[in-house]
Amino acid sequence: MKLRRILKWMTRAVLVGLILAFLVGFVAYWRSTNECDRNTAAPINPMKAIRFCEYGSPDVVKLDDVEKPVPTDDQVLIKVRAASLNALDAYLIRDSWLGRDVAGQVEAVGKNVTQFKPGDEVFGICRGALAEYACAFERALVTKPSNVSFEQAASVPLAGLTALQGLREGKIQPGQKVLINGATGGVGTFAVQIAKSFGAEVTAVCSTRNVDLVQSIGADHIIDYTKEDFTKSDQRYDVIFDNVANHSFFERRRVLTPKGICVLAGMGGAGVKQGQAIGRIASNLFLAQGLSSFTGQKFAQYMTKLNKPDLILLGELMQAGKVRPVIERTYPLNDAPKAFRQLDAGHARGKLVITV
DSSP: OHHHHHHHHHHHHHHHHHHHHHHHHHHHHHTOSOHHHHOOSOOSSEEEEEEEOSSSSGGGEEEEEEEOOOOOTTEEEEEEEEEEOOGGGGTTTOOSSOOOEEEEEEEEEOTTOOSOOTTOEEEEEOBOOSBSEEEEEGGGEEEOOTTSOHHHHHTSHHHHHHHHHHHHHTTOOTTOEEEEESOSBHHHHHHHHHHHHTTOEEEEEEOGGGHHHHHHTTOSEEEETTTOOGGGSSOOEEEEEESSOOSOHHHHHHTEEEEEEEEEOOSSOTTSOHHHHHHHHHIIIIIIHHHGGGSSSEEEEOOOOOOHHHHHHHHHHHHTTSOOOOEEEEEEGGGHHHHHHHHHHOOOSBEEEEEO
């Protein structure tokens, strides 16, 4: 009976992988018309913004003159000082208005906004952060700590929320042994530091060139994956925060404690090829999670959510010096296409930030 259920889960995973492959191809075809060329009217109140005009490589990203946004009654208009890129910006969720992570100064507020006023320094999530101005809902913004730069604040929102909420999904407790697989990307560098702030004993998995980096952000132990496979060690972990998904269900289960939790946090980030990413998604969603129902060990799946209290907590951790955003490089707004090419190539150390 158990074998039949396992085979059912495996068949479903394969089918979902095929469906995802079809959907990705369909979206690519549907989005392949040049939206920028359709809108030829000169903006009345122009600003500079990075736009994604058609589906393709990072080369289709361009700096353009667009209409300055106007906030609705529940929105805040932000004079953008910095924005950051995320792996999703290089995948399926490309948009004609690029960028989600933002930090800047409040320019104007809608009539229903009560928490912010012009001049306030804020950070959070919006649509179209790669621009001189952007609008965000009041619930998606928090006050920027005074001892944190705009660049640092802009690097936090999506990656920080993903790390924080994923570790919570793993039911992390002080004194637990926690392994971060993929410890040097945007999410991974936050996961190492947040796990340490929760009192965990943290092992970071990284390449040789990143050993010094993970030491600098507080990892207790380091595994160089070019020399050692963590799934073949004798160590057992209470929580595995898996930001790469490059090992099988059985390999990861081998190094979990009897009641351990493997948090399915990602699929390797930018730079992973589309087909490979689809396979990892299918493995995470169905094989690992389905098979874990037969053991005391769990494979936890979650979706990152916009959560204002969590953004506040991330700000407090930065202000207290417990979390220090790792920024590999900053680019001016007009060099954003270069930043996208670096992101698309993979293996970024921490975050790539765009300054405005």
